[in-house]
Amino acid sequence: MPVTKVLTAGIGEVDLRSIDVYRQRGGYKQWERAIREMQPADVLSLADKSGLRGRGGAGFPTGRKWSFLPKDKPLRYLVCNCDEAEPGTFKDHMLLEETPHQVIEGMLIGAYAIASHHAFIYIRGEFRRGYEIFCVALEEAKRAGYVGRNIFGSGFDLELTVHRGAGAYICGEETALLNSLEGKRGEPRLKPPFPAVEGLYGMPTVVNNVETLAYLVPILERGAEWFAAAGTERSKGYKVVSVSGHVRNPGNYEIALGTTIRELIEIAGGLRPGRTFMAVQPGGGSSACVFEEHLDWPYDYESLAKAGSMVGSGAMVVFDDTTDFVKVAYNLARFFAHESCGQCTPCREGGTWITRVLDRLVDHRGIPGDFEMLARVSSGITGLNLCPLGDSIEPFLKSVMVRFPEQFKSRVLAPEAQPA
């Protein structure tokens, strides 16, 4: 299956940052149509029928997420999550910088669907350029009357506020993001209550990923059936996949879900000459590796779950035979240890210990029992934390320890070589 450009259409060909170019291509027409011709419930049911699932990592059905909002509370917020920091993911970064108006239009439609009058976008602190581009686009949209008071004379008001993060991976977790947006430390909250009931400022809130919201624009334009026709039975529609690592043309490629992993690697130019495939991490730093026997499996939520991994944020990192998996495991463990907010002991302490053990294995200074300890400690972390960060340490480590045990075991010093 080839690349299908939906969200990525026009990127690299025309200047989509300009509101005029975006409008020539039909931009903001769906926003106008939503407001003039549709009720919020119509938009919600359209999203539901399209089968759109959250593209940020969890893959939760978008329409269903919206439907959890209590009906009796009119004050509610939409928050667009652009705190993209999952290792290997760079799709939201691209959408923000290259097609900011599509992100705005998606946010507006999403806010309308849940009848919210104040939407926020939380942009990762490192994306300073993206933030500037987005602010310029938002000013244009405000001047054109798409954002603000009495939009299209309908009496519907909608404010959009841009908020910058300040360097913390954990703020991609939705309750941590809300705390950060409230000016607090970015520490995840205990759930329930879920944000749909008690979110920003204690009000019902929906947090959606950039890509999820952007897909609302083509879904409104071409219909829920069109979107649902692509993909597989339960993983419908399209997805922007960030392919990086040991491929010849790393980049963002938009595909229908269900394209095989092998096809995706080929779309990204294949492996470098003379190299052989070892593994691929299909869903960001938190996902387990899949291997050669999975190459012809479809890239979708169900198949990857069956393979013991996940679609996650859609970040595929490809490893060839030059890869030192102990080093890679160390790199990821260090990442999670560094980004742990420190609230939950298993994540805070476990991450640090795993990093230490892996550090000495990288240096070929392992102590007898290290291999077993890694397995024990990492499985001991899983499931005991407020948020998924702690649970993200085990999958990759376990998958490569099972597959390439020799790379780990050969780095343990024999008893007689141990320092006294």
Add this chain to the structure above:
Amino acid sequence: MTPREQNFPALLERLTPECERIIAQYEQKRSALLPIMQLFQEHEGYCSPEAMRAAAGMLDLTMGEVEGTVSFYTLLYRRPVGKYMLQICRGLACSINGAEDIMAYFREKLGVGQLETTDDGIFSYEEVECLAACDRASCMQVNLDFVYSLTPQMIDEMLVAMRAEAYSTAPMAQIEAPGRTWAISQESDISRGKKSFGAIGVPLPNNAGGVGDRSGIIMLDHILARDVEFFTKTSERAVVDARQVVEVREEEGTRAGH
């Protein structure tokens, strides 16, 4: 009182309208904390105690609440940093595509390690987590501007350009009287003979530097576009030779220009 402390009341007065505009965007005041600290950092190079106190006053927070929040975020600096904040990606995709060599090269060239600042106050160095530009590994940010597909040659060119830029404008306190203007905090590693992130009150060669200062990156754009002459002395140890580089540069410039 350092010049920065003397200037703070005027800065506060100048930024107050902007702070009020930020606060008005949110239903609850405290949401404005991060944007306000970012604003002060753009002007002062870091989140100074005065700025944190001012934010606490504006938002009805205690100093503890402000510091406790600021300390959570890696992009809010609680100590002054160099004019150029170099943040090299050590994320997964970069690390399997040569980032380790790039980081080693930077460390050697600058003579600093993680979270350290060069003696002349020009460069701060930090290895950071995935910057979400994995298709153009190995990448980095200079004062939050991206630089992609790094090579040692690019690093050489960058450092020369940024050093020249840093020393090209008066006043140049360090050059006029080297060593004179350094006020180092007692607890910092510098007083124990090591370079540190924590040089307090270091007057920077140009303006505030740090996040928001784009002068170096503008120069870098020129160099990458090859519309200026450049040269490198590959044997130089960073820090030490900055002045000579400028002199040679001017000589070259004179020769080329006239």
